[in-house]
Amino acid sequence: MVTRPEPGLSETMEAVKAAGWCPYASPALEITSYAVASLRRPPAALLLTSGQAIAAARDAFSADMPVYAVGDRTAARAKNAGFTTVFSAGGDATALAALVVSHLGPTKGTLLLLSGAGQGMGLVSQLRQAGFAVVRRVAYRAYPVRRIAPEVQQALVEGLVRYTLFFSAESAKSWISALPTTLKAQATQTTALVMSDAAAEVAKKAGWQTTRVAPHPNAADLLGLLGTPGQGEA
Incomplete structure (x- = not known):
């Protein structure tokens, strides 16, 4: 799940695809x-x-x-x-x-x-x-988004999402606020990959059990946490 807004959303989606994953676009902010x-x-x-x-x-x-x-x-x-x-x-x-x-x-x-x-x-x-x-x-x-797209909600319901990517504490708060309460359990079962400790704290307070922080606050290091499908957790 990629919660980054444009202009970074498209390139992040391509990078996630190139790593072998199936990304879902769910931008947390409107610019x-x-x-x-x-x-x-x-x-x-x-x-x-x-x-x-x-x-x-x-x-x-x-x-x-x-x-x-x-x-x-x-x-x-x-x-x-x-x-x-x-x-x-x-x-x-x-x-x-x-x-x-x-x-x-x-x-x-x-x-x-x-x-x-x-x-x-x-x-x-x-x-x-x-x-x-x-x-x-x-x-x-x-501006925070007001709702999560239906196809994204369905992916959560079906358990198709393994990782949720948060690029800032602000975007994490926005996306979580827009998440229907009926989907909180499914969302928090994913692993939150985050850019900063501040974003990790937002995810933890919202109920995420597993969060991983990029070693450096940049998109490349955040995407590096993904690994490849089938690869064991580090």
Whole structure:
């Protein structure tokens, strides 16, 4: 069960298929993108903590604007969108802050963080404490889904789902909230594969008995937990 929303859903579905599994798409969030207001002066660099912000970045800035992305997938999407100078932190917001500090000095200019509504404040705080001027703009808003698709519910009823993939604590909360109470037992019998300890806690509180956390907070490591069909649990 893949609960990731687009733009990552399609590529994750393909990766799961390539590993030999039959994936069910059940995005936990619905995304609305927003246009980003420009700054008086061009920023020294863009900071992206999610691929969801790339559409806004592409529409507002030239391809030669330096981009610092939280992970490899977001960096790859930025390159595919046309940005030519892209750096990946290969991890989480803390890794992104460390990458920016190692590459740039506070005197280089203002950094512009494009993030989701209610997100990114921790990164802003870390960089400001390091002496950087940071402006945050909301590039998208994530809304919880209201219902789980009938075909997904049927797959749970029939016991066809072995793993449920949660890519964030927010998406885990959303998907679990949309899950009919009559299917809670079936869902919590699956193994929750999660990106972070925070997502694992959400799953455990909802009743999941088995959760496995990716060794690093990126999609590749999360998918690596799947193994191949027929392979024993590690």
